[in-house]
Amino acid sequence: MARYRTAGQEQAQRPRSDFRVAERPGYLLHKAAMLLDEDVEKHLVAGVAMRSRYFLLLATMASGPELSQKDLSQLLNLDPTTVVTVIDEMERNQHVERKRNPADRRRYQLHVTPAGRKALAAAEKVATEVESSFFGTLTDSERETLRDMLSRVMAGRWPASVCERSL
Amino acid sequence: MARYRTAGQEQAQRPRSDFRVAERPGYLLHKAAMLLDEDVEKHLVAGVAMRSRYFLLLATMASGPELSQKDLSQLLNLDPTTVVTVIDEMERNQHVERKRNPADRRRYQLHVTPAGRKALAAAEKVATEVESSFFGTLTDSERETLRDMLSRVMAGRWPASVCERSL
DNA sequence: TATTGTTATACTCTATAACTATA
């Protein structure tokens, strides 16, 4: 992961920051998400040797409705082939077991093992700490407001439209 | 660009959505940014044949302090080699001219041409429409709150730490 | 005939390293 953020110690000839992009709400959203993603990925890898998409897939499998690999790829916007790769890895790590769905033998029932749940708990602890630190300057009430606004902005697109299906 | 969001029309056997990831503020932020990025990219390509990073670089060059390619790569978290590629393309499109900085002949002065500003204006119109539509369910006051919260969350990391340098 | 999951492959994007020129 590249780091272009660490600053040098040079002359500050024009301490302005009137970048047009910095005023676009869309770019602020993009940038904030990128910074948080990097933080989460870095700490997950360092703390529990797990990458973000592994964590997200595991967390999704461990909670809520039972999902096929196809469902997961739709919900998390991951390519189906990527889901295969990550779940292969999960099986090798004995965090997940693939069992055929008796009602539709094309699908898998993805079963998170106790070891998988344990690993997930550790990862969630890390992720929660990173998020808490990232949103550190916001009050609890503000965090709730942010959560609410983001949910509303996505209403009907996520996760709703995915859930319309078999979920 | 892949689309895993368009839903089929099947049985809704479990209309729940208690995914653990959906409750993480971090994932909400990530997902919202992804959706918006996709919208912006799609409409920029379709409307003005311009990709997002081209637009971002052009918008940054056209406003604020004069930046070298190195500065741009740091500010926008783009690899320096990517910046070279995109600015090459901009030169072919006659949107930008490279001139040597007389004070430091290693650096370029990147000059946005009138044609470049015209293209930028068209792109900004598209991007603004997409953003406006994306944040459509928020009131003006809420949008300001969101902008403010995102800025505060990033305070000290962006664009400040980049600006500490030569900008 | 359509769908889930898989594999193989191609392609895009990004990162790494070496090079030129300037400082």
Place this chain on the structure above:
DNA sequence: TATAGTTATAGAGTATAACAATA
């Protein structure tokens, strides 16, 4: 010796398409 920019190359990531099994 260090930095800005460039080029070539390698690697990671993702998408495409063909396939097997099942519906």
